[in-house]
Amino acid sequence: VNRFLSFLPLAFFLLLTVYFALGLREDPSEIPSQLIDEPLPSFDLAPIEGLEQGLSNRDLIGQVSLLNVFGSWCPPCAIEHPMLMQISRSGQVPIYGIDWKDEPGAGARWLERHGNPYVRVGDDEAGTLAIDLGLTGAPETFLVDREGRVRYRHVGVITEADWRDTLQPMIEELQTR
Amino acid sequence: MIKYLTGLIVAALVTAASIAAPAPDERMEDAALEVRARGLYVQLRCVICQSQSIDESNAHLAVDMRAVVRTRLEAGDSDQEILDYMQARYGDYVLMMPPFQRNTLLLWLSPLLVLLLGGGFAVLYVRRQSGHTPESVDDEDEARVAALLDEEGQS
Numbered sequence: 001v002n003r004f005l006s007f008l009p010l011a012f013f014l015l016l017t018v019y020f021a022l023g024l025r026e027d028p029s030e031i032p033s034q035l036i037d038e039p040l041p042s043f044d045l046a047p048i049e050g051l052e053q054g055l056s057n058r059d060l061i062g063q064v065s066l067l068n069v070f071g072s073w074c075p076p077c078a079i080e081h082p083m084l085m086q087i088s089r090s091g092q093v094p095i096y097g098i099d100w101k102d103e104p105g106a107g108a109r110w111l112e113r114h115g116n117p118y119v120r121v122g123d124d125e126a127g128t129l130a131i132d133l134g135l136t137g138a139p140e141t142f143l144v145d146r147e148g149r150v151r152y153r154h155v156g157v158i159t160e161a162d163w164r165d166t167l168q169p170m171i172e173e174l175q176t177r
Numbered sequence: 178m179i180k181y182l183t184g185l186i187v188a189a190l191v192t193a194a195s196i197a198a199p200a201p202d203e204r205m206e207d208a209a210l211e212v213r214a215r216g217l218y219v220q221l222r223c224v225i226c227q228s229q230s231i232d233e234s235n236a237h238l239a240v241d242m243r244a245v246v247r248t249r250l251e252a253g254d255s256d257q258e259i260l261d262y263m264q265a266r267y268g269d270y271v272l273m274m275p276p277f278q279r280n281t282l283l284l285w286l287s288p289l290l291v292l293l294l295g296g297g298f299a300v301l302y303v304r305r306q307s308g309h310t311p312e313s314v315d316d317e318d319e320a321r322v323a324a325l326l327d328e329e330g331q332s
Contacts, residue, residue, distance in 0.1 A: 005298075005301075012294075031224060031267060031268055031270050032268060034265060034266055034267065034268050101237065101241075126241070126244070127237070127238075127241040127244075128241070128244075128245060128248075130238075130241065131238075131241060131242060131245050131266060132266060133266070134266040134267050134268075135238075136224050136225050136238065137225060137238075
């Protein structure tokens with residue numbers, strides 16, 4: 001028994017090592033969204049300078065849509081942009097945009113330069129809606145169903161593979177309901 | 178060496194106290210609300226900077242979260258309502274102090290567990306030690322000790 005007992009601390013140590021080693025594989029910056037299967041918070045954003053229409057949560061009711069948060073100051077957003085343009089051209093799903101914490105006019109200039117994939121864009125200059133959405137960065141994209149409920153959140157750039165393997169199948173599934 | 182270390186620790190503490198992030202223009206006019214705001218800042222995690230509260234961080238999101246805290250305070254929310262508000266949006270992670278619930282049970286109870294485990298070992302160890310001593314010293318041993326001490330001339 002004593003022999004066994006003297007190995008207990010070692011065993012305990014090894015157990016912790018395995019536990020922490022597994023923990024290292026997890027990405028601590030990924031916080032699960034609290035909005036999944038919840039309705040979008042209600043909002044009514046002004047248009048960004050240079051565009052006519054703003055964005056309200058009611059605009060997203062009635063069809064499956066993507067809600068994408070971007071900013072002209074955000075380098076990954078520029079990387080993601082061609083993918084959004086491609087999705088928008090395909091006509092499979094409308095994309096709504098939230099211009100997060102941009103200088104007045106910067107968002108509109110950015111869209112002019114890179115093309116505008118959005119049906120409507122709301123201006124969240126103060127960043128209050130971002131907190132309502134539980135946002136941690138840009139770009140971030142929400143998949144919203146017909147009833148205006150969030151079904152999925154994608155953090156970071158939507159790559160070709162993300163679109164093909166995750167978003168597109170989910171969108172098609174939601175659209176057939 | 179110790180002086181050097183103490184100096185280092187003091188320096189670390191001083192900088193830690195002075196890096197509180199809220200800018201002067203973030204101060205609330207109502208002093209009582211300001212105190213509550215500061216109390217809430219340290220309880221809320223800056224969700225993009227891992228181990229910092231929004232009181233310590235100047236990340237743009239932390240600045241915005243502080244602004245939301247102030248708006249809600251001015252709207253008359255209680256401290257708990259504001260914590261709940263943030264928790265509803267960012268999950269348990271946003272609270273610097275993890276709530277005591279099912280999935281944090283082990284986290285909260287592990288110190289107690291370690292104490293019991295370590296304490297158990299300590300008790301066992303001490304018992305064994307004290308149990309052995311009287312056994313090992315019998316009359317014969319004592320006689321030998323006395324003889325040896327005599328030899329040394331220091332009984």
